[in-house]
Amino acid sequence: MSTDTLPESPADVAPQPPSSLIPAKKRIGDSVFKTLSTGAGTTILVILALVAAFLLVQAIPALTTPQDQQLANGYGYFPTWIVPFAFGTVWAAAWALLLAVPVALGIALFISHYAPRRLAQGLGYLIDLLAAVPSVVFGLWGIIVLAPAMMPVYTWLNAYLGWIPLFGGQVSGTGRTLLTAAVVLAVMILPIITSLTREVFLQTPKLHEEAALALGATRWEMVKMSVLPFGRAGIVSACMLGLGRALGETMAVAMVLSGSDVITIEILTSTNTNTIAATIAQNFPEAFALKQNQLIAGGLVLFVITLAVNMIARWIVARRAQYSGAN
Amino acid sequence: MLKISKIGAPVALLLAGSMALAGCAANEQTGGSTTSGSSLSGTLTGKGASSMKAAQEKWTADFQTANTGVTVNYSPDGSGAGREAFVSGAANFAGSDRALKDSEMGAGKFAGCAASSSALNLPVYISPIAVVFKVDGVTDLKLDADTLAGIFAGTITKWDDAKIKALNPDAGLPSANITAVHRSDDSGTTQNFTEYLSAVAPSVWTKDPDGQWPFPGGEAAKGTSGVIDAVTNGTNTIGYADESAAQNLSKAQIKVGDEFLSPTAEAAAKIVDQSSRVDGRADNDWALNLDRKAAGVYPIVLVSYAIVCEEYKDASVATLVKAYVGYIVSADGQAAGQSAAGSAPLSADMQSKLKTAVDSIK
Numbered sequence: 234m235s236t237d238t239l240p241e242s243p244a245d246v247a248p249q250p251p252s253s254l255i256p257a258k259k260r261i262g263d264s265v266f267k268t269l270s271t272g273a274g275t276t277i278l279v280i281l282a283l284v285a286a287f288l289l290v291q292a293i294p295a296l297t298t299p300q301d302q303q304l305a306n307g308y309g310y311f312p313t314w315i316v317p318f319a320f321g322t323v324w325a326a327a328w329a330l331l332l333a334v335p336v337a338l339g340i341a342l343f344i345s346h347y348a349p350r351r352l353a354q355g356l357g358y359l360i361d362l363l364a365a366v367p368s369v370v371f372g373l374w375g376i377i378v379l380a381p382a383m384m385p386v387y388t389w390l391n392a393y394l395g396w397i398p399l400f401g402g403q404v405s406g407t408g409r410t411l412l413t414a415a416v417v418l419a420v421m422i423l424p425i426i427t428s429l430t431r432e433v434f435l436q437t438p439k440l441h442e443e444a445a446l447a448l449g450a451t452r453w454e455m456v457k458m459s460v461l462p463f464g465r466a467g468i469v470s471a472c473m474l475g476l477g478r479a480l481g482e483t484m485a486v487a488m489v490l491s492g493s494d495v496i497t498i499e500i501l502t503s504t505n506t507n508t509i510a511a512t513i514a515q516n517f518p519e520a521f522a523l524k525q526n527q528l529i530a531g532g533l534v535l536f537v538i539t540l541a542v543n544m545i546a547r548w549i550v551a552r553r554a555q556y557s558g559a560n
Numbered sequence: 561m562l563k564i565s566k567i568g569a570p571v572a573l574l575l576a577g578s579m580a581l582a583g584c585a586a587n588e589q590t591g592g593s594t595t596s597g598s599s600l601s602g603t604l605t606g607k608g609a610s611s612m613k614a615a616q617e618k619w620t621a622d623f624q625t626a627n628t629g630v631t632v633n634y635s636p637d638g639s640g641a642g643r644e645a646f647v648s649g650a651a652n653f654a655g656s657d658r659a660l661k662d663s664e665m666g667a668g669k670f671a672g673c674a675a676s677s678s679a680l681n682l683p684v685y686i687s688p689i690a691v692v693f694k695v696d697g698v699t700d701l702k703l704d705a706d707t708l709a710g711i712f713a714g715t716i717t718k719w720d721d722a723k724i725k726a727l728n729p730d731a732g733l734p735s736a737n738i739t740a741v742h743r744s745d746d747s748g749t750t751q752n753f754t755e756y757l758s759a760v761a762p763s764v765w766t767k768d769p770d771g772q773w774p775f776p777g778g779e780a781a782k783g784t785s786g787v788i789d790a791v792t793n794g795t796n797t798i799g800y801a802d803e804s805a806a807q808n809l810s811k812a813q814i815k816v817g818d819e820f821l822s823p824t825a826e827a828a829a830k831i832v833d834q835s836s837r838v839d840g841r842a843d844n845d846w847a848l849n850l851d852r853k854a855a856g857v858y859p860i861v862l863v864s865y866a867i868v869c870e871e872y873k874d875a876s877v878a879t880l881v882k883a884y885v886g887y888i889v890s891a892d893g894q895a896a897g898q899s900a901a902g903s904a905p906l907s908a909d910m911q912s913k914l915k916t917a918v919d920s921i922k
Binding site for chain 2: 376520524
């Protein structure tokens with residue numbers, strides 16, 4: 234503290250230093266708050282480091298064991314075994330994002346710029362409530378309600394659009410397809426994206442909006458010209474947060490998706506590529522020794538994928554920030 | 561709302577954790593007020609197959625009620641984990657969906673057993689696996705091993721396939737695709753189902769038995785309940801699951817010899833009586849070569865073993881194991897298992913044979 238270096242004054246005589254150098258009176262609240270917040274900040278770093286260390290240490294046997302032993306005692310040779318699941322993780326999350334983003338942006342714009350104020354508040358609250366529904370409940374809903382309900386849609390898509398490879402193959406008899414899993418995931422990431430983008434849209438400077446309207450823009454043109462450019466960085470980071478959630482979602486996917494270790498881009502059949510998280514959840518109860526190490530190494534791969542997604546998001550946001558309407 | 565859920569999650573975790581702990585404590589105190597003539601005391605640790613989780617829960621509860629000084633812990637971490645823990649001495653007994661292989665047996669290989677002692681494999685839990693289906697307008701379905709293997713291997717794809725029609729001439733089978741549901745997780749049910757197919761229909765089912773589904777692709781569901789849900793909510797589906805979980809679904813009859821058998825407890829339990837014992841084992845080791853072709857026996861069953869020492873290092877552990885496993889193979893224990901888990905009780909003859917084996921534990 235710079236105040237400590239000030240020359241000590243005689244005990245009873247108050248000196249008259251320049252006003253800017255008056256030593257600040259130390260208040261106990263300040264130091265308590267500082268300690269608490271520093272501690273909290275450090276804790277999260279420590280926890281992250283411990284998780285990473287745990288994953289690394291437990292994953293090492295899966296990465297170092299010779300190939301023949303991995304084939305004999307594990308699920309297979311790890312580098313080739315994990316590839317389909319890594320693909321499935323990204324594939325399912327990408328579909329979820331594709332389905333969720335347009336809806337989320339629509340809801341956010343409706344709440345921030347179209348809906349009457351009273352309705353907007355209620356709707357925003359309802360969307361946030363979606364985030365509080367446990368993923369197991371989404372999983373159950375996916376199996377029992379959504380999957381059977383989607384089957385006619387899938388049959389139709391397959392019959393009329395089956396020439397597109399995505400919709401090809403033999404339609405699933407249970408509806409537990411990648412598309413169903415993606416819809417469930419989309420519903421789960423909807424509240425995150427909606428809440429964040431809504432907040433960003435509300436931050437649009439009123440002057441920009443009014444200027445656009447004053448120039449004769451319609452409401453849609455105003456949104457297009459002022460709100461969306463201003464919120465672009467926010468939209469991207471909201472999507473990336475949603476994507477992170479979709480990548481890591483375990484329970485709902487494990488319950489809904491009929492997964493296997495085959496790489497396929499068909500989204501309406503019984504054969505779908507499983508995700509890493511769901512594979513871990515499904516196999517961990519019976520796994521031991523090397524198999525357990527391999528599953529944890531799978532967790533490490535998922536950790537890396539999620540980290541990469543977040544870093545890409547930060548990079549995009551940083552790049553966009555320069556010419557977004559925010560400055 | 562988001563903020564609340566962020567704070568709420570750790571709090572909920574803490575609450576859930578403390579409730580789980582409270583649950584354990586309550587479990588251990590079960591029957592604490594009842595008096596019993598038992599002089600047994602101590603803690604018995606078991607680990608292994610999750611297939612007999614429900615039965616083990618019932619057995620431990622009943623046993624602790626009768627012997628208030630004893631605590632029995634069975635953690636259903638899987639057969640492999642159970643065998644590993646038994647070998648390392650971390651568990652006093654293991655539950656396993658298969659007996660120990662010859663290469664795994666031998667004196668001195670088990671840390672918890674006396675140096676001269678090998679292990680004993682005792683088949684204590686029999687659970688019939690039903691082939692369940694949901695096809696519009698069909699309530700009775702008869703299948704033989706080749707047809708069943710063809711359906712699950714993907715070589716028979718339509719319900720009105722000639723092979724299915726030949727077995728079910730009167731059923732109104734639709735010309736629809738078959739959706740065959742298998743387990744997505746590693747399980748003893750899959751292990752035994754594939755064992756049956758590869759033993760009885762080797763020409764159609766070319767894969768080795770495995771706890772993990774050996775074919776790539778196909779409809780997969782997590783756990784017994786996942787398979788049941790998928791079959792129930794789908795159309796033209798077929799799957800396999802523990803018989804006890806399949807109450808509301810139609811179950812196929814399986815051809816054995818010249819007759820078609822339903823997955824009843826009696827027909828399933830006979831497999832233990834009819835099967836031959838593994839050669840070269842001790843008199844009291846009941847490792848079995850399950851005979852899935854024997855007449856009158858429902859062949860798709862899961863048999864779980866209790867693996868114990870011939871002679872324990874610690875005599876007090878031996879006393880507890882004898883009492884606990886002795887209870888499991890008794891008529892009472894088997895009936896309790898049937899009521900709690902829907903397992904098939906061992907025959908009276910088998911019960912007395914296993915009793916002799918348990919009595920030999922030192």
